[in-house]
Amino acid sequence: MLLEMENIQKTYGDFTLNCPLKLQSGYITGLIGTNGAGKTTLFKSALGLITLDQGEVKIFDKPYSQLSLKERQDMGVVLADSGFSGYLTIQDIAKIMKNMYQLFDQDRFLKKCRESGLPLNKRGKDFSAGMKARVRVLAAMSHEAKLLILDEPTAGLDVLAREELLDSIREYMEPGDRSILISSHISTDLEQLCDDLYLIDHGAIVLHEETDVLLGSYGLLKVTEEQEQKLDKRYILRKKKEAYGYRLLTNKIGFYRESQPEIVLEKGSVDEVITMMIRGERL
Amino acid sequence: MKGLLIKDLLLLKNQQRFFLLVFFLSAGMLLLDVNSFFVINYVTLIFTMFTLSSISYDEFDNGFAYLFTLPITRNQYAAEKYVFGFVTGGSAWIIVTVFAVIMNFVRGGAGMLELVITALLYLFLSLLFMAVVVPVQLKFGTEKGRIVLIFIIGIIFAAAFIVVKAAKTFQLDLSTAAAALMSLAAGSVITVLLLISLAAVFGSYLISVNIMKKKQF
Numbered sequence: 249m250l251l252e253m254e255n256i257q258k259t260y261g262d263f264t265l266n267c268p269l270k271l272q273s274g275y276i277t278g279l280i281g282t283n284g285a286g287k288t289t290l291f292k293s294a295l296g297l298i299t300l301d302q303g304e305v306k307i308f309d310k311p312y313s314q315l316s317l318k319e320r321q322d323m324g325v326v327l328a329d330s331g332f333s334g335y336l337t338i339q340d341i342a343k344i345m346k347n348m349y350q351l352f353d354q355d356r357f358l359k360k361c362r363e364s365g366l367p368l369n370k371r372g373k374d375f376s377a378g379m380k381a382r383v384r385v386l387a388a389m390s391h392e393a394k395l396l397i398l399d400e401p402t403a404g405l406d407v408l409a410r411e412e413l414l415d416s417i418r419e420y421m422e423p424g425d426r427s428i429l430i431s432s433h434i435s436t437d438l439e440q441l442c443d444d445l446y447l448i449d450h451g452a453i454v455l456h457e458e459t460d461v462l463l464g465s466y467g468l469l470k471v472t473e474e475q476e477q478k479l480d481k482r483y484i485l486r487k488k489k490e491a492y493g494y495r496l497l498t499n500k501i502g503f504y505r506e507s508q509p510e511i512v513l514e515k516g517s518v519d520e521v522i523t524m525m526i527r528g529e530r531l
Numbered sequence: 532m533k534g535l536l537i538k539d540l541l542l543l544k545n546q547q548r549f550f551l552l553v554f555f556l557s558a559g560m561l562l563l564d565v566n567s568f569f570v571i572n573y574v575t576l577i578f579t580m581f582t583l584s585s586i587s588y589d590e591f592d593n594g595f596a597y598l599f600t601l602p603i604t605r606n607q608y609a610a611e612k613y614v615f616g617f618v619t620g621g622s623a624w625i626i627v628t629v630f631a632v633i634m635n636f637v638r639g640g641a642g643m644l645e646l647v648i649t650a651l652l653y654l655f656l657s658l659l660f661m662a663v664v665v666p667v668q669l670k671f672g673t674e675k676g677r678i679v680l681i682f683i684i685g686i687i688f689a690a691a692f693i694v695v696k697a698a699k700t701f702q703l704d705l706s707t708a709a710a711a712l713m714s715l716a717a718g719s720v721i722t723v724l725l726l727i728s729l730a731a732v733f734g735s736y737l738i739s740v741n742i743m744k745k746k747q748f
Contacts, residue, residue: 295599295600297600297748298748299747317603317604321602325597325600327596327597329596330592330593330595330597332597333538333594335542335545335588335591336542340538343541344537347534347537348534373592397600
């Protein structure tokens with residue numbers, strides 16, 4: 249297991265983070281949640297940036313505090329709200345990284361930056377949000393890290409830049425022994441990219457599922473009140489009142505397709521699953 | 532550690548103009564034979580202070596969080612701030628002192644020993660200064676740190692004032708004590724002061740490590 253968070257707990261006022269999470273080797277695991285759901289707190293816990301009230305984070309099968317600096321070099325990180333000092337240029341960052349990571353490929357990093365249209369001698373604070381995001385991601389992917397931890401790496405990027413970034417992440421995974429934990433508020437990004445997804449809300453995990461299962465087996469049933477009463481609800485996870493009756497979320501759409509062909513069914517998208525899981529009523 | 536030092540040296544570039552100004556001003560003062568003691572003290576302190584600016588740069592825009600995802604430890608970070616202060620302050624001190632000594636030599640070399648001893652005392656003073664300000668800056672950050680520093684300086688002055696007052700009240704003669712101290716061999720006084728300064732820096736480092744360990748980003 250590349251990353252494992254067991255029974256961790258962190259409380260800020262009335263917010264409590266309590267998210268068991270596992271990241272397997274060779275996997276891209278996505279983290280989805282609304283703003284303030286606790287994604288950044290979870291990332292900061294994973295990176296030892298905040299102390300936990302309870303529980304332990306293990307990276308490369310070791311508690312985070314026991315990782316050697318050599319092992320820490322195997323991690324590449326993007327944080328949503330923090331990066332290298334804005335007073336440094338890309339050339340400066342390359343010099344620093346060269347002295348921090350043994351496997352840092354300076355020429356490749358600078359080449360990638362140039363290809364992305366980033367000015368090498370301009371200070372980071374004069375960059376646009378999208379440019380800053382690109383530098384952060386390129387820096388995280390510049391030193392052959394086995395584990396990438398990317399908090400909102402696509403924030404501030406336009407559609408084309410996002411696609412480019414997602415492609416470069418796929419390319420990064422090619423060697424096969426690498427893993428990525430990634431969060432985004434744009435669920436389509438994660439739908440295309442991730443092997444499994446964690447849905448987080450109010451500091452807790454409300455759903456963990458393989459992406460294929462989520463897209464293939466999850467779905468929505470649109471039923472009248474009468475249909476709802478007669479329905480076999482074994483595989484219904486949430487329900488929500490609508491003008492026409494109820495909207496129901498199932499994790500076995502195939503079951504209802506066969507047994508109740510008269511019901512209107514819709515295949516699930518991650519956004520709909522999120523909305524139903526958070527806003528819908530638990531059965 | 533090397534990566535952190537390089538980062539701070541690269542950040543130093545942002546204050547290039549200011550430091551060049553300080554340097555030329557000091558060189559001019561030494562050439563014109565304005566008080567060399569002042570120049571040595573001033574330049575050494577200014578350059579030692581860059582370690583504080585480097586903490587502000589790290590803190591800017593929530594930069595600390597990312598910094599500690601890099602392969603560095605919190606202990607290393609704290610240690611690097613002292614090493615950096617020592618490298619910048621120490622280099623400035625060596626350059627200015629050598630320059631002052633040369634100028635003194637050119638002018639006939641009177642009071643050379645006094646110049647060297649005073650320069651050493653200023654170096655120790657910079658170390659003590661660093662010992663006080665680094666943990667304050669780490670603990671309170673740039674904004675609050677400034678207020679806390681003013682407060683600490685206030686306390687030091689108040690304490691000095693009370694000591695002098697108390698000495699007068701109890702009719703102790705401080706100048707005799709100072710004279711007695713000066714009459715000791717300069718070598719041993721310097722050694723003692725050096726040891727005190729180094730001990731202060733080490734104690735300060737331990738406090739800084741403790742502060743960094745508790746920090747949440």
